[in-house]
Structure formats: structure tokens, C-alpha cells
Amino acid sequence: xxxxxxxxxxxxxxxxxxxxxxxLSHRYAKSHAPSIFSYCKRxxxxxxxxxxxxxxxxxxxxxxxxxALIVLSKYLGIHEEFxxxxxxxxxxxxxxxxxxxxxxxxxxKNSNINEWLKQASNVLRPNEQLYLQFMSLTGLRKExxxxxxxxxxxxxxxxxxxxxxxxxxxxxxxxxxxxxxxxKTKNVYIxxxxxxxxxxxxxxxxxxxxxxxxxxxxAKLSCxxxxxxxxxxxxxxxxxxxxxxxxxxxxxxxxxxxIRHYWSPSFTELTERTLKAIQGLLIELYR
Numbered sequence: 001x002x003x004x005x006x007x008x009x010x011x012x013x014x015x016x017x018x019x020x021x022x023x024l025s026h027r028y029a030k031s032h033a034p035s036i037f038s039y040c041k042r043x044x045x046x047x048x049x050x051x052x053x054x055x056x057x058x059x060x061x062x063x064x065x066x067x068a069l070i071v072l073s074k075y076l077g078i079h080e081e082f083x084x085x086x087x088x089x090x091x092x093x094x095x096x097x098x099x100x101x102x103x104x105x106x107x108x109k110n111s112n113i114n115e116w117l118k119q120a121s122n123v124l125r126p127n128e129q130l131y132l133q134f135m136s137l138t139g140l141r142k143e144x145x146x147x148x149x150x151x152x153x154x155x156x157x158x159x160x161x162x163x164x165x166x167x168x169x170x171x172x173x174x175x176x177x178x179x180x181x182x183x184k185t186k187n188v189y190i191x192x193x194x195x196x197x198x199x200x201x202x203x204x205x206x207x208x209x210x211x212x213x214x215x216x217x218x219a220k221l222s223c224x225x226x227x228x229x230x231x232x233x234x235x236x237x238x239x240x241x242x243x244x245x246x247x248x249x250x251x252x253x254x255x256x257x258x259i260r261h262y263w264s265p266s267f268t269e270l271t272e273r274t275l276k277a278i279q280g281l282l283i284e285l286y287r
Contacts (some may be wrong), residue, residue, distance in 0.1 A: 012044055014076065023075055027184040029143045031209075039068035047073055047082055051089045063093055113231050114285045116224050123219040127204040128212050134201060135225055136285055137278050138172075138191040139232030139250050142225045146209055147180050148172060148191070149201055156202035165198050170271050172198070188251035192274040235284070239277040245270060 020040070024033040046053050047069050057065050066086070073082035117136075121129045135145045152172075155161045166173055172191040174181035181188050213223055229250065236246045244259060253259065 012048065015044065015072075017041070020072070020075055024071070026179070028071075029141070029183065029186060031143050035064070036068045036071055039065050040072045043069060044072060047076070047078070049085075051085050051091075054089070054091055066091060066093060113224065113227055114287070116221070117285060119219070119221055120216060120224075123215050123221065124212060125215075127207055128215070130197075130200060130204060131207050131212070132225070132228070133282075133286070134193075134197060135228045136232065137197065137281060138193060139229045139236070139246075140188060140191065141186065141229060142209065144174075144181065144188050144251075145225070146207060148174065149204075150206045151177070151180070152198060152201045153204060153206055161198075161202060165193075167195060169267055170195060170275060171267070186251065187253075189248070191249065192271050192278075194275060194278060231285075232281070235281050236274070236277055239280055240273045241270075241277060245274075249274070 017037075021033075021037055024036055027033075028036060043053070043057070043065050046065075054062065054066070070079070070082065073079045117132060120132060124132070131145065131149050134140075134149055135142075138145065138148075140148060151164060152161065155164050164173060164176065165171070170192050172193055174191065175189045216223055233246050233250060236249070237243060241249075244254075244263060245265060247254060248265070
């Protein structure tokens with residue numbers, strides 16, 4: 001009886017690291033892909049059978065390492081085998097519990113974010129100051145905000161800003177640029193932005209995160225850009241938007257049947273309420 005030959009066991013030599021890095025760049029945020037790549041380079045032997053080595057990883061890093069290796073296993077086409085190994089060895093991903101979520105809320109420092117904005121504005125360049133304001137009014141993630149800010153400038157120079165900014169509805173239509181804004185895990189589809197802010201950005205110089213970070217570090221200030229996203233979401237819920245609308249503006253589409261199949265908000269009406277709330281947000285943060 002003829003037997004099918006056994007499949008060759010994969011090894012580290014099967015990984016084309018240059019190709020893997022490129023693959024990651026198309027699926028994960030620019031700020032997140034390098035950490036995945038770094039963990040995979042260091043711990044890839046675990047994917048190829050050295051499952052007990054997981055016990056040697058510090059508890060603080062273990063969750064991040066396992067998530068990164070799961071990504072690597074998907075790239076290599078051995079996800080089911082690796083998932084089975086994790087299950088058989090009793091490895092479970094840690095998910096923050098309700099108490100951890102409570103402590104995050106209870107200990108948040110967003111109440112003094114306007115003071116940080118003042119301090120940061122004193123050391124940042126004018127275009128970087130405007131970027132912080134843009135982040136405050138859109139609730140975008142740090143990387144998304146940089147891409148969007150620079151794209152406004154780029155398209156203005158090309159005379160094509162109207163392809164991105166829907167002036168009639170005050171909408172930045174991120175969904176038209178899928179490669180930049182629609183990724184595997186974190187997406188953003190639209191942002192409601194006052195026209196005057198977009199026009200001010202269009203006449204600016206492009207920005208880079210490293211430049212801002214260095215200037216803040218020299219002034220001994222922390223980088224709190226991502227806290228602006230938290231502040232935006234909380235403020236909007238308190239000033240006229242419902243949670244589902246904030247989720248939409250921040251790129252979260254929950255898996256509920258109602259949201260995905262029945263909820264149909266009026267963008268005209270949503271824009272009116274959002275722009276009104278934004279005026280209040282400007283006053284509160286920059287008074």
C-alpha cells in the first residue's frame with residue numbers, strides 16, 4: 001500500500017524575514033509592526049516546537065510574545081498547528097478583567113490634559129501644535145492622525161483635496177485610502193472636521209512623530225497624544241453623541257446585528273451635532 005510522504009517539518013530557515021516585514025507593514029500600524037517583528041525574530045523557535053520556552057518569558061511580556069507568534073504562524077500557514085500546541089500546553093492569552101478596566105478609568109490623568117497641551121505647545125513647532133489640535137478634535141490614533149494630517153497637505157499640493165475632504169458634510173473620508181486607514185485590526189473610516197481646521201493644515205509643512213517626540217523629551221514632557229483620543233470619546237458622549245456614534249467616528253464597528261444590519265444614522269444630523277460638540281471641546285481644552 002502506497003503511503004503519502006510526511007510533510008517536512010518547518011524550521012526558522014523557512015522564514016523570509018524581509019518578506020515577513022513587508023507583509024506586516026501592510027496589515028499592522030507602523031508603530032505596532034516593528035514590535036511584532038522583533039518578538040518573532042527573538043522567539044520564533046517556540047513556533048517550531050519549543051513550546052516549553054514560553055515558561056521562560058517574563059509574565060509582563062508573555063502576552064505580547066504569544067500574540068506576535070500567532071501572527072507569525074498565520075504568515076507561515078501553520079496557525080492551526082501552533083494554536084493546538086498552545087492549547088495542549090495550557091497557554092492562554094491574558095485579557096484585562098473588569099477590575100483592571102476600572103483601575104484604568106479610576107486612575108486616568110485626562111483631567112489635566114489641557115495643561116499638558118499648553119506645555120507641549122510651548123516647545124512644539126506651529127504645524128505640530130496644529131496636529132495636536134487636529135488630534136483633539138478627531139479622536140484619531142497617533143499614527144492615523146499623522147497620516148491624515150500629511151495626506152491633507154499632499155492632496156492640497158496636487159489640487160485634489162476634494163477627493164479626501166467632503167466639504168459639504170465636513171468629512172475626511174479615510175475609507176477611500178484603504179491601504180493607509182483600513183488595516184487588519186485597527187481601522188478608521190471617517191472624521192468630522194471643521195473646514196477652517198482642514199484649510200489651516202493644508203498650508204502647513206508635513207510632520208513626523210520622531211520630531212515631536214524628541215522636542216517633548218528635551219522639554220521633559222511625556223508623549224500623551226493617545227490620551228487625546230480617550231478625551232475626545234469621553235467628551236463626545238457627554239455632549240450630544242451616543243456611544244455608537246463615537247465608535248463610528250473612532251473606527252470601531254461592533255459585531256452586533258443591530259449595528260451591522262439595521263443602524264442607519266443621518267450623517268447630516270450627526271455632522272451638525274459633532275461640529276457643535278467640537279466647538280465646546282475647543283473651548284474646554286484651549287481656554
